[in-house]
Amino acid sequence: MTSPPLTDLSDRARDIFRLVVEGYLSSGTPMGSKALAGEGGVNLSPASIRSVLAELEQMGLLAAPHTSAGRIPTESGLRLFVDAMMQVAEPTREEREAIEQRIGEPGPIERALEQTSALLSDLSGAAGMVMVPSREPRLAQVQLTRLSPGRVLAVLVGEDGLIENRVIELASTALDASLEQVCNYLSARVAGRTLAEASRLIESEISGGKSALDAASRNLVERGLAIWSEDAAQRPVLIVRGQANLLDDAALTDIDRVRSLLDDLESKQSVAELLNNAREAEAMRIFIGSENRLFALSGSSVIASPYRDREGNVVGVLGVIGPTRLNYARVVPMVDFTARSLGKRIG
Known part of the structure; x- marks a missing residue:
């Protein structure tokens, strides 16, 4: 266009x-x-x-x-x-303070991302979107605890202090393996590495016969890595909040367009691919209506901006989506300031 x-x-x-x-x-x-x-x-x-x-x-x-x-x-x-x-209207001091305070609330980074998505929705009167950081956290250690016959709880501790729990289902005979031996083996190899990096190292050791693990322990390690990797791949990469804002009085006169938009938002993978355009451009992107194939039918606009860590690396994208009559002059600088504030929180 x-x-x-x-x-x-x-x-x-x-x-x-x-x-x-x-x-x-x-x-x-x-x-x-x-x-x-x-x-x-x-x-x-x-x-x-x-x-x-x-x-x-x-x-x-x-x-x-x-x-x-x-x-x-x-x-x-x-x-x-x-x-x-367009002459943009920069956020007021009160608005900037509110954004920084809400994003900076203590807690896990996942909560900050959800807060950011809800915040963007509140500020724009549309739907807010945040793509989670694509970088994988580096792990510090792994702890294993037997839950019941055939079930083990794995606790993954990240260098940033975040903790994730995963449950591994195994044949009860596999649990005859020494959990302490497996735990020590994994911790030695995940320390300072991402899960993907540790998986490659461990797979190389096991396939090359360089590990001292017995058959049952190898089974537990391999099964655990497979489950963790699959779980990570299936996690939603996009947080969307405020879809109800799209159902205003004006929307009810064009319900087919709104229904199309809500259907598009359900396809989070497709929306994530759209936001990646802003990530690859490393700058603010504004898509208006049919400029983007995904939202051509719903006639919607997307304002998206990458957010960066303290080293300046792009780690994710955030933005808003709504009707083409978005208040661009106000929303564009809001999205930009929110992206910079979230980048400081990510570290």
Whole structure:
């Protein structure tokens, strides 16, 4: 989707176009010539305004819904406004403090990610999304405890202090192996490594006959690694909060679009792939309507920004999704500030 350059618009066309877009984003309703000529509008007659509106419609920047004599911006028009005309409204001091306080609350990083997604939803009035960091934590040690015949509890302790519990189901005969021996073996090899790195090392030792484990212990190690790796791969990579915000009064007039959007959000893997576009670009991305195939039918917009650790490495992406009439001028800087705040929390 391409938009004509801003220089193709006369000064009065530019002023009227800006008022139409800002009025539509604020109210969600088409803007007519009488409203544009009202208080705070342009100093032109309604007839002159209608002539400019028709010109902007011919350029593909505005459209006239069949239910109204007013105009609304097209996707091309919104793109031109966002790229060339929008004046962002930076978050206030109170808003910045609220964002930093909520993200900085003590607790595991998973809770901070959920808080961030809910926070973005609250700030934008749309749905908030956070893609979890793709980097794997480095482990410090592994602890194994027998729960019952055939079941072992594995506790994985990360270098950052996070603790994860996994249950391994085994034939009871396998538990005749010394849990202490297996625990010592695993801890020696996972220390300072990610699970993937430790798995490769252990698999190489076992297949090469370099491990001192007996058959039962090898069974426990291999089974444990397989379960942990499978579990990690199946975890949701995306946290979405605030879908109910999409069901406002305006949405109820276009329920098919909203149903399509909610269906899209259920496909978290597809949404995660979309957010990866922002991750790979390493910069803020704004997708408007059909600019992205995933949300072409629902006509939705996505504002996404990568967030970084203290070394400047991109570790995830966050953003909001909602109707194309999002308040871009307010939401864009909010998303940017939230991304920077979350990056500080990630460390």
